[in-house]
Amino acid sequence: MSEPLFVSQKDFPAELKKIQKILVIGPAWIGDMMMAQTLFKLLKLRNPQVQIDVLASGWTRQLLACMPEVADVIDMPLGHGKFGLGERRALGKSLADKGYDQAIVLPNSFKSAFIPFFANTPLRTGWRGEMRYGLLNDVRALNKKRYPLMVQRYAALALPKEAEPLTEFPYPELHVDQSQRPQLLTKFALQLDRPLLILCPGAEYGPAKRWPEHYFAEVVDEKIRAGWQVWLMGSAKDRQVTDVIRNLLLDDERVHCHNLAGSTSLGEAIELMACADAVLSNDSGLMHIAAALQKPLAVIYGSTSPEHTPPLSKQVSIISKEIECAPCFERECPKVHHKCLRELMPQQVLQALDTLVSSPAVIFAEARG
Structure with missing residues (x-):
């Protein structure tokens, strides 16, 4: 049973509703990636025509294939925990031609914000995490008491910075053939x-x-x-x-x-x-x-x-x-x-x-x- 929607398109400002292509830097853990589907659903609510591509570890590709909101999966070539600045720069540069309007960075690590920066994505959204000023230009300061659930933290990145935390939200829902x-x-x-x-x-x-x-x-x-x-x-x-x-x-x-x-x-x-x-x-x-x-x-x-x-x-x-x-x-x-x-x-x-x-x-x- 699908969850009802608790926000509508009118709750988003015009500049967010116009965004056509989004790159999401996905989390490494399967459970976290599963919760990220709530974010994907909200982005589709914000603009039903938006294309959502996810940069993710190869082992989550088959999970993302069961999420109809995701258009394409880009394999992350670096293993979990590896910095690899040169490789991140090369990958970011290779993505520049895709013309993403926004990147949403779900991990809190400093290194995870480099790829959209090198891709020259105009709007780069994420929680402040490891002091990522400059790499991100839509930086959110996390109040853990205000956002106790991990899924709330992901969902908030689809919303304007000043929006109230969602207490109810669309649940993840996998589609299986x-x-x-x-x-x-x-x-x-x-x-x-x-x-x-x-x-x-x-x-x-x-x-x-x-x-x-x-x-x-x-x-x-x-x-x-x-x-x-x-x-x-x-x-x-x-x-x-x-x-x-x-x-x-x-x-x-x-x-x-x-x-x-x-x-x-x-x-x-x-x-x-x-x-x-x-x-x-x-x-x-x-x-x-x-x-x-x-x-x-x-x-x-x-x-x-x-x-x-x-x-x-x-x-x-x-x-x-x-x-x-x-x-x-x-x-x-x-x-x-x-x-x-x-x-x-x-x-x-x-x-x-x-x-x-x-x-x-x-x-x-x-x-x-």
Whole structure:
């Protein structure tokens, strides 16, 4: 279900509505890129004829292909964290002939603002970040209390500098071509003969965001006994985690548990996730993808908080534990006890999933210990 629009074209000044070509310097993380779609939607609202091109890492290209607002994806040749001033200058100069009217820089790093500067883009918009005066000429000063959500910060860059923060905004919404589904199911020897729960038990950020593997295995055991099947999804880095989960199951249960981590491309993962009847995830990039596919979604939060990067969907159950040291936003638990995750029990997660899939209504629920 598409979200209603909470601003209209009349809310934009004439000079912004006239902009025809925009270059967006995209974020490196999949979850952040997913939230950037709200910005793309607002830019299309500002001018329905605008062309939006996104400069992004190659691994996000298949994600952007599912966003109808994006006209073209330009591969970022530099790896994450590499400065490469000469390469940035050359890329910027090569883009100068494209005639962008505006560049919107989503990362806060100093280096990320060089490419539109060298492309001589007349309007260069972004948050001040690492003191980017000169590189940007439409510089915004970020008040984190005024813009608590990452998606609000992205959305604000479509609006005039003096505009009030949006408290409601269009949600990301991925478009998947289902005509390829039969071939994809055949490729991975999958069937849709049982209700499908997809598990995303990894977290690129670090172990402080990962619910314990044996807890995930208890959920899988319960759902398979109830007649479901389970697909484990993630990157190659998550394969060790998903192997542990599957190996904790009984032999007759493993038949209904398929480990796809590291085996799919991102585009294939998106198409397969579109098959799900429900998704259970840590706070991760795949979590944001499941939300954008409008799937009933239970999300476990440990060291991070939904107050900053929540799943943008109405069919969500957020599961977290209120303890004195959470959220700490650390990659590793500073106190080594992982209480924020270990004290979230499987039964609590199963109840959240059951509520999501049994209720006909659109749900936004919080299950807290």
